[in-house]
Amino acid sequence: MVKLSRYILILIAITGLAIALPKLYWIAFAQPIKSPFVQYSAVDHDFMILRNEGETVFTNTKGETFTREEYEARLPFVYTRQLLMNQTLPDSLNGEEMDPHQISKYRSIFRLKPEDIRxxxxxxxxxxxxxxxxxxxxxxxxxxxxxxxMEFINAQTNQINEEKSRMFSAVLYKRGFQFPATSINGIPTTLKSCDEGYLVVDSANQLFHIKMVEGKPFVRQVDLPEGLKFKTVQCTDNSDKLYYAYLFSEDKHLYMLTQYDYLLERFPVDNIDPEKHEIRIYGDLLNFNVSVLGEGFVRSHIFDRNLNPVDEYSENWPVQSQRKEGKIAAALFPVQLSMTDPNSEFINFYFQPSTTYYCFAASLLLAFVQFILIRKRKQKLLNQLPDILIICLTGIVGFLAVNFFPNKFFS
Amino acid sequence: MWKAMIYKEWLKIRWFTILYALLGMLAVGYLFLKVQHDTTFNQPNNYWNLILFKGLKFFSPLKFIPLAGGLLVAVAQYFPETVNKRIKLTFHLPFNENKVLLCMMGFGSCCLLAVYLILITLFSGIAAFYFPSNIILPALVSLIPWFLAGFSTYYLVALIVLEPVWKFRFLYLLVAATFIPLFFINGSTAAYQPVNITLAVLTVLLSISLLFSGYRFRKGEM
Known part of the structure; x- marks a missing residue:
């Protein structure tokens, strides 16, 4: 029992130290990774890239560099106000009149991070x-x-409003809603241009649009292709009022739901996974830019307003684990443990195993040091074997743990 | 004899436990007094909105209350045992030393658990007047790690107090300083949902850690 208590304490120490030591290491040695900012120029029909490498560099995919003014002139939908002030906004672009009101109406920005879903x-x-x-x-x-x-609870009294609950539930039932809801998606804030209610997925994976119009329920089922399931539905409040939401399917496709006629329009692009990567969708008068940002890469897919593919670009850069400080961390710690994950809001034990065999060399070296300590203390090696094994598996963290809780009495 | 053992433990911690229970209940009372005040000034629907969508944690005044309880009960129960090494008298009783230590630990844990249950029941009961289950349950998920931290603190402080060698006391303190913060990571309400079970298992395992210090004490480690 006493032996067991010691190993439990070692486990607790390993847990605490495997989190604290890598954290301290990264506080001391982490370097910022500056990812490029990629946008599409409808002027040049090329991607414009803004890089922050000590100084800001404005460039494109051919490696040409630009001044800030030249860069902004190539992105008239992003820097509209600046170009208007400079009086350099073109009158038309690709046959479209460059009316500032129209530009503003069709401009939309959408960002979704994995931590928003998880x-x-x-x-x-x-x-x-x-x-x-x-x-x-x-x-x-x-x-x-x-x-x-569907139940309405009054916040003042904390009581269910039976009349309203029955009215909405009855309409939902009549429209074929299968209770309970599995996801309710909307924009629950008064700081939006207008209210379009909620897009609700029921327990049979059917999609419903629910809102309240003059105190009465409005319920409309959306026709979905057979077997289509959504990872997440993200409602939008764009000024063009053309789409209710971006919908991300389980099979990693991206859809938009049109307003009023409830048609699902699919972007012709694969591998859109908002649970793993950040998704940004920029809309303008001429194009949609769907950008996927992950650790060490960016992919940009350009579509016209009819969702026909126009162009695409991708770029990779070394991630933290591939850089010098990451390799040293991988050699020092066989496992880096953390309670938080950049891709999740949930707190959990997140393991990041070492990617290099050097960590085993470091662990063996520490195990050898422990072996010398055992011999010096004239202890029986057989009794100390579990400690050696712990050090081999967990490296510096285990070495500290077994020595914080010495087993000099056990025989 | 066991009854006498438990009575001795009760004598050591009774006033501290009762005082802590009262202070804990006052803290819960203060928490809902603040909720009452805030709902009066913000309107209940806006207050609900803040909780549901703006990350307001109305229960956050309770954050360190369980930890304080664990610390208080552990010090009250084990510090007197280290004065003049009184625990050695206990080890001379005709009982298995480990059983004695586990009995002490079990009694302390039960007292702490009783106070925690009172606080959680009081919290849930009063919260039910103001909020529906959709707000109370995520709040309880966030409260669980704080109460587990109370138990872990109790076990680790007992370990540290009974440890006879100062050097190792310092090292145990270092381990406690890396482990206890795991229960207090800032996150959204109910963010601890996937890890609460693991933390509970680690806390239960930690409950027998006192045997290690007790063993070293018995063996005369100085």
């Missing part, structure tokens, strides 16, 4: 009045959840 999700939402006749949206008095029925 995070605890709320299960209670405010249902705004979509046609209140007021300019600004108002936070409703009640919040809804969709379990065995």
């Amino acid at each position: 995070a605890p999700q709320p299960s209670l939402f405010p249902l705004f009045e979509s046609q209140s006749g007021r300019v600004n949206l108002e936070m409703p008095e009640d919040f809804f959840r969709i379990t065995w029925r």
Whole structure:
């Protein structure tokens, strides 16, 4: 029992140190990795790349460098106001009139990080009045959840509003909604241009649009291709009012849901996985730019407004583990442990095993040091073998742990 | 004899436990007084919105309350044993020394658990007046690691207090300083959901760690 208590303490020490030591190492030695910022120029029909390598460099895929003014002139949909001020905004581009109001209307920016999806999700939402006749949206008095029925809970009294709950549940039931909801997606803030309610996935993977119009339920089922399941549905509030949401499917495809006619339009691109990579979608008067950003790479896919592919670009750069400081860390620590992950909001034990065999050399060296210490203390080697094994497996962390809790009495 | 053992432990920690339970209940009371105040000034629907979508943790005043309890009970229970090495008297009783230590540890754990259960019940009961289960359950998921930290602190402080050698006390303190923060990582509400079970298992395992210090004490390590 006492022996067991010692090994438990060693386990606790290894857990704590395997988190604390790599953390200290990275605080001391981490270097920023500056990833390039890639945008598409409809002027040059080429990608413009902004690099921060000591100084800011404006370049393109051919390696040509530009001044800031030249760079901005090639991205008229991004730097519209600057070009207007400089009076250098072109009158037309690729046959489209460059009306600042139109440019502004069709400009959209969407960003989705893995940590936005891999995070605890709320299960209670405010249902705004979509046609209140007021300019600004108002936070409703009640919040809804969709379990065995749709329930509205008044925040003032913390009681269920039975009448409203029955009314909405009945309409959902009539429209074929299979309770409970598996995901409820909307923009639960009053700081949006208008309310379009929620896109809700039910337990049969059907997609429904639910909103409140003049106090009454509006429920519309969206026709989906057979077997289509979504990883996440992300509602948008774009000023062009053409699409309700970006939808990311389980089979790593990206869709948009059109407003009013509820058509699913698929971007002709594969391997869009918001659970692993950051996704950015920039829309402008002429194009959509779907960018996928991962550790050490960026992929940009350009489509026209009809979603026909126009161009694509990708670039890789060394990730932290491939750089000098990463290789030293991999040699020092057979496993780096962390309670947080850049791609998740959840706290867990995240293991990052070493990518180099040098860590085994370091572990063996420490095991040899332990062996010398054992001989010096004139202890029986057989009793100390588990400690040697722990050091071989866990390196410096195990070496510290077994010596913090010495087993000099055990025989 | 075992009854007498437990009575001795109770004599050591009773006032500290009762005082801590009262202070803990006051903390829960303060927490909901603040909720009452904030809902009055912000409107309940805006307050719910802040909790659900803006990351407001209404329960955060309780963050270090369980840790304080673990620390207090451990010091109250084990510090007197180190004065003039009184624990050696216990080891001279006609009992298995490990059983004695586990009995002490078990009693301390039960007292702590009783106070924690009172606090959690009080928290959940009062919270039910203000919030639906959709807000209370994620809050409880976030509270669990803080209460586990209370138990872990109790076990590690007991280990440190009973350790006879100062050098090793320092090293154990270092281990505690790397382990206890794992329960207090800043994250969104319910972020601990996937790891709570693992942390609970580690905490339960840690409950027998006192045997190590006790063994060293018995063997006369100086």
